[in-house]
Amino acid sequence: MGAGNRALGKRTGRNQFGVTADDMEALRAQLAAQESVRTRYVIGKNGAIAELSCCPHCKSASGYFRKVRISGDSECRYNYDGTEAPNEQLHQGLYYAEQKTLFCVDCKRAIGTAK
Numbered sequence: 456m457g458a459g460n461r462a463l464g465k466r467t468g469r470n471q472f473g474v475t476a477d478d479m480e481a482l483r484a485q486l487a488a489q490e491s492v493r494t495r496y497v498i499g500k501n502g503a504i505a506e507l508s509c510c511p512h513c514k515s516a517s518g519y520f521r522k523v524r525i526s527g528d529s530e531c532r533y534n535y536d537g538t539e540a541p542n543e544q545l546h547q548g549l550y551y552a553e554q555k556t557l558f559c560v561d562c563k564r565a566i567g568t569a570k
Contacts, residue, residue, distance in 0.1 A: 476544075476547055479547070507519070507566070510559040510561065510562060510564070510566055511566060512564045512566070513562040513564075515559060515560065515561040517559075517560045517561050518560045519557045519558060519559055519560060519566060520557070520558055520560055521553050521555070521556070521557055521558070521569065522553075522556070522558070523551055523552065523553050524551075524552040524554070525550070525551055525552075526549070526550050527550045528548050529544075529545055529546065529547070529549055530544070530545075530548075531545060555568045555569045556569075557569060
């Protein structure tokens with residue numbers, strides 16, 4: 456399909472890696488389902504595997520985060536009156552690479568590695 460079809464907002468099928476949008480959505484759903492299992496247990500700096508309940512440094516129970524490297528191109532669509540149009544495809548052209556290190560939300564210190 457040519458550039459004209461992309462300009463009209465029609466799906467072009469596969470991305471540059473040969474993956475369809477439906478395949479990407481299925482993969483994202485599978486990763487989201489595994490996320491709770493994957494990050495409940497961490498490998499500490501001493502190599503011990505432990506269940507995470509609070510920050511070992513500040514004892515905060517606010518939670519933790521993982522840094523994500525995001526790359527790619529996307530488009531934000533607008534109506535001609537200046538309002539934002541539906542943007543369901545906003546994340547479709549982006550690639551996410553989650554780092555394994557977990558950080559405390561409050562003190563920002565590393566608390567372990569996702570298993």
